[in-house]
Amino acid sequence: MFSLSPEGVEFVKKECSRYETKHSAIIPSLYRVQKEKGWVPPEAVPYLSELTGLPESHINEVLSFYTMFNKKPVGKLHVQVCANISCAMNGGRELAEHLCKHFGVKDGEISKDGKITVSKVECLGSCGTAPMMQVNDQFIENLTPELALRKLKEMGV
Amino acid sequence: METKLLTEHYGKDEYIKIDGYKKHGGYAVLAKALKMDPKAIIEEVKASGLRGRGGAGFPTGMKWSFLPANGEPRYLLCNADEGEPGTFKDRLMMERAPHQLIEGMIISAFAIGSKKSYIYIRGEYDHPIRVVREAIAEAYKAGMLGKNILGSGFDHDMDVYAGAGAYICGEETGMISSIEGLKGQPKLKPPFPAVQGYLRKPTIVNNVETLAAVKYIIRDGAAAYRKYGTEKSPGTKLFSVSGNVLKPGNYEIPLGTPLKDVIFNLCGGLKPGRKLKAVIPGGSSAPVLTADEAMKVTMDYEALAQMGSMLGSGAVIVMDDSNDMVDMLDVIMHFYHHESCGQCTPCREGTGWLSKIVHRIRHGEGTVNDINLVKTVSERMMGKTICALSDAAAMPAISFVTKFRGEFEDYVKKGNQVGGALHA
Structure with missing residues (x-):
């Protein structure tokens, strides 16, 4: 059965009274689920509904709207390569393809060993240091395919 | 040419922390502002001609003056969603000078009589979120936030709200929906946020750079600020x-x-x-x-x-000249289709059409009629929706196919015989 850690439960309860409306706790609570599980499994929705007293439909609405919530499992390293304009002009799309090929995965797919997911994403606000990738929470900028692979190797894949 | 007014101390690491920030005059302008009449601050900002630095360029002082004269509570929201492709300045400002933003915000909040503010930062900006959260904690500790700030009797609380990946939340009413814990869908205006915004209370939404600039307008005065820039675009x-x-x-x-x-x-x-x-x-x-x-x-x-x-x-x-304009428009249209929130038909359908048609042309499967269709569809998307995302997709589309029509025609004529981009 799905559950958060005791600290996670405490966090969600605190968030429920932090803002002017309890609804504002949905996004932070979903982040908490993702932090603990790596993604937001469907069972998290009834669980959070029970915990917060907010309708499942409202939680689902938020979950489905925002792209940062992983609706399916991702690798230990979630590599998001910007493919928007300034990065595309500087080889961002080729970088994403290179990484996919190297790790034998398709765009957005998790590797067989569960270690990595490579996804092409929209602008991450790092256009002056293109091309770049976001690995979990960290921005890694001014990349070449070789440099990206080296960085990922240092991070364990 | 480079004029470092806001960015004067951005190269110094110590400027990130409150002690270093204070060494460079930090929070002195707040002390000055708290002794002023809030109305005088609004007048000074009006006189400075400051216009919103987030995208729409609306005069800041005028926006503030749309607030009803009385009524509590009222909110100040800082728009740090920074999702417009190509933009990465707010990230720099938050990473290098979080207290500059906080000081500008407290001054602005005092001017408009707001006791609560949020900084809405896009979720991908993990590092800026952490830097700003730490800076807010420091500001509380130093008595710059909370009750009776610097003995002025003015109370103000500030918090960060992290978004979760949606370009549309950079639109001010979409952002309000998001902080309210909803899908980030924009709301019909009027009522404008200044009248009915966050939780239907009077709300001012300003960009990071706009709020930081307020500090310098109050520090040096509107006339000094106007020495930079042009008559109609000062600063x-x-x-x-x-x-x-x-x-x-x-x-x-x-x-x-x-x-x-x-x-x-x-x-x-x-x-x-x-x-x-x-x-x-x-x-x-x-x-x-x-x-x-x-x-x-x-x-x-x-x-x-x-x-x-x-x-x-x-x-x-x-x-x-290494860029292929058809390829670039394909990238841009994919973005707007991905980011349309889906509530207005012209935008939801239009961005999808544009993305499909341009993609088709890019892959050598388009016709001359498709080039015209990009224009027709775009023209029908403009001014017909709740927010400006639809226009934001239509404007680049029209300009690309008009100004670089030859490249689109080349694709139609011979695109499918060439594997890669034609004009790269």
């Missing part, structure tokens, strides 16, 4: 320059600076042997300029509007 502005320049980055310059000086002097020009082909002057929503137009225009609200484009967020995307 300095941060421009995020990216694409094919040798030295991309954020540059603070007075409004009215010629774009060619930005590209060829500040940013070191293009790679040897390359020629300028086009410039997107204000983020990917802004109509593209041809090289000729780019060489003539100055970077201010009026000159860019006159050229049929806009200053937007100040994101300058420089394209040399």
Whole structure:
């Protein structure tokens, strides 16, 4: 059965009274689920509904709207390569393809060993240091395919 | 040309922490402001001619004066969603000078009589979120936030709210929906947020750079601020320059600076042997300029509007002759289709159509009629929706197929016989 850690439960309860409306706790609570599980499994929705007293439909609405919530499992390293304009002009799309090929995965797919997911994403606000990738929470900028692979190797894949 | 008013101390690591920030005059302007009449602050901001630095360029002082004269509570929201492709200045401001933003916000909040503010930061900005949260904690500890700030009797609380990946939340009413814990869908205006915003209470939404600039207007006075820039576009502005320049980055310059000086002097020009082909002057929503137009225009609200484009967020995307404009438009249209929130039909369907048609042309499967269709569909998307995302997709589409029509025609004629991009 799905559950958060005791600290996670405490966090969600605190968030429920932090803002002017309890609804504002949905996004932070979903982040908490993702932090603990790596993604937001469907069972998290009834669980959070029970915990917060907010309708499942409202939680689902938020979950489905925002792209940062992983609706399916991702690798230990979630590599998001910007493919928007300034990065595309500087080889961002080729970088994403290179990484996919190297790790034998398709765009957005998790590797067989569960270690990595490579996804092409929209602008991450790092256009002056293109091309770049976001690995979990960290921005890694001014990349070449070789440099990206080296960085990922240092991070364990 | 580079004029470091807001960015004067951005190179110093100590400026990030409150002690270092105070060493460089930090929070002295807040002390000054708290002794002023709030109305006088609003008048000073009005007189400065400061216009919103997030994209729409609406006069800040005028926005503030739309608030009802009385009534509690009222909220100040800082828009740090920064999602416009090409823009990365707010990220710099939060990472290098979080207290500058916080000080500007407290001054602004005092002026408009707000006791609670939020900084809405896009979720991907993990590092800025952490820096700003730490700075807020420091400000509380130092008595700059909380009850009775600097003995003035003014109370103010501030918090960070992290978004979760949605371009539309940079639209002020979409952002309000998001903080309210809903899908980030924009709301119909009027009522404008100043009348009914967050939780239907009077709310002011300002960009990071706008709020930081308020500090300098109060520090030096409106007249001093007006010494920078032009008559109608006063002040300095941060421009995020990216694409094919040798030295991309954020540059603070007075409004009215010629774009060619930005590209060829500040940013070191293009790679040897390359020629300028086009410039997107204000983020990917802004109509593209041809090289000729780019060489003539100055970077201010009026000159860019006159050229049929806009200053937007100040994101300058420089394209040399290695770029294929059909390919670039394909990238841009994919983005808007991905980011349309789906509530208005012209935008939901229109962005999908545009993305499909341009993609088809890019892959050699388009017809001449498709080129015309891009224009027709775009024209029917403009001014027909709750927010400006639909227009933001239509404007680049129209400008690309009009100004670079030949490249689109080449694709229609021979695109499918060539594997890669035709004009790269």
